[in-house]
Amino acid sequence: MNVEELVEGILSKKRRFLARAITLVENEHPESKEVLRRIYPRTGNAHVIGITGFPGVGKSTIVSKLTEEFRKRGKSVGIVAVDPSSPFTGGALLGDRLRLEGADVNKNLWLDENVFFRSMGSRGRLGGIAKKTGDVVKLLDAAGYEKILVETVGAGQSEVGILEVADTVVVILMPETGDDIQVNKAGILEIGDIFVINKADLEGAENVERWLKYMLSLDEETVMELSKLSHADEVKLMQKLKWKKPVLKTIADRGIGIKELANEIERHYEVLKKNGILQEKRREKAKLSALELAIEEIRAEIAKRYKDLLDREMDPYTLADRIVKEVLKC
């Protein structure tokens, strides 16, 4: 398959070509950049939804149930599910797909023509997603999938990489994962647009709900107070958005609360679009990804060009100064 065939195949939603293009992107194959360049004008139509939360809270199950719900609403669904790669061997056990509903012949998501599921290893990147997750999302977007669910690695207190790719971030929690102090440390809680307390039939669900709502009310107060002092873009953005972050309860394996969750996800997207925030967010993402690509190439070039210099015994600070001075000259 050459670039031409791949682009043509992706745009006409041929699964085989989409699947191969994803592999090339993941492997950072030289041709992949040209494929991405060519499909880029056809992206931006999908609603990208990030699903994140601690390991074992039920992310994959919620992804499966949400997929079912969006299919009922007539939307096609692409799914990118990231699991951690071993830092020692680079291997990975990708175990999200097996939660995908398949048993019922009438709603078999494995065989649904309008569902595309792809598992990804994080391949050394921290932050909850892989380096190339964003580009894989673009391929699914160009292929015409309307809702794209991105499931992160089981994430903890600092895996906020999902912000780079998602329009809407759903944070999943469950009972008995810590007290109010854990909740107020924020971490991934800070990045959620929608909060879900899954396994809500377990004892302690009310506690989590109470703490979470309390934290969110503090957030709102903080924004109000800070907006008097600072001109931070983030604060301005949050005010402009006027989105009150909802807290929902689900029992995902029984399908309870899924419809409401899908409603909130849709509502968030509408608000983003109406306030012009969607375009703003996406411009910001494009900027960041350009910066990252440029830095990556410069880094590789430096490693190549200054190999000898790097081998010399010198303190890293002086070395860095010398490289920067030389690079900026040219």
Add this chain to the structure above:
Amino acid sequence: MEKIRVLIAKVGLDGHDRGAKVLARFLRDAGFEVIYTGLHRTPQEVARAAVDEDVDVVGISILSGAHIPLVPRVIQYIREYGGNPDEILILVGGTIPHDDFPKLKEAGVDGIFIPGTPISEIIRFIKEELPKKRMGKSK
């Protein structure tokens, strides 16, 4: 960087997956990206996953004795869904009688591993045979 992607599949009415899970774990430790399908998949589901996940190796674990109808159907559906089974290393593991080996090989199976096979043997097989399969593959 290229990674070897492996699909470990359980097909049909066979609820024993300890072997499949142990193998999945060892292959991960050997540096492969391993996707496990879970129990009770149909040949169509396995084939669809193999194509969409663009795997290099499909390992089908069967302990039910139904390998003769099921395995060739997986291969047939891979082709039907646009994949090329000639580019994928197809392995079968489980309680396969020797008499059935030729039939499976003829259907396109590359390697058959019966209970008791050391996992290192399976890993060696993948590493040696996959490059031959990949010849001509536009990766």
